[in-house]
Amino acid sequence: MSNDKECSRCGSLINDDAEDCKFCKAKISLASKEVENEVGQPKKRDQGNKGQSIMTKQISSGVLVMIGGIVAVIYFAMFFDTSVVTPTTQMFGQTLGGDRVNNLGLMNDRSNGIMIGIGAAIFGLILSIVTKSKSKE
Numbered sequence: 001m002s003n004d005k006e007c008s009r010c011g012s013l014i015n016d017d018a019e020d021c022k023f024c025k026a027k028i029s030l031a032s033k034e035v036e037n038e039v040g041q042p043k044k045r046d047q048g049n050k051g052q053s054i055m056t057k058q059i060s061s062g063v064l065v066m067i068g069g070i071v072a073v074i075y076f077a078m079f080f081d082t083s084v085v086t087p088t089t090q091m092f093g094q095t096l097g098g099d100r101v102n103n104l105g106l107m108n109d110r111s112n113g114i115m116i117g118i119g120a121a122i123f124g125l126i127l128s129i130v131t132k133s134k135s136k137e
Helices: 030-034 048-079 104-136
Strands: 004-006 013-015 083-085 089-091 094-096 100-102
Touching: 048 104, 100 104
Parallel strands: none
Antiparallel strands: 004 013, 083 100, 089 094
């Protein structure tokens, strides 16, 4: 076991004298052959990839929030109905009402939905930019 070390690419145990990994065919550099911790055992594989996958998840979270905000803006701007039907009444043989009129409360809901959607889209954009810049560091 003392002649074995862990491949830095795939993590499998390989012979200390090996030129390349027999599992993933990665070339083993001389520097990685000499790297050992204080006990004399080979160092464990670098865990840097886990941090990158977390950053990737955060980037996709920012993109999802941005897309959700854009979808909300499109829904409230184009498909949200702000009109209501007025009741019909009969008066002197005439039918009155039955038309659609704009409702101020629904118009306010529409404008709030558009503003919240824009805010979510901007927040998602900022989140994806910040996490992308942190992953480069």
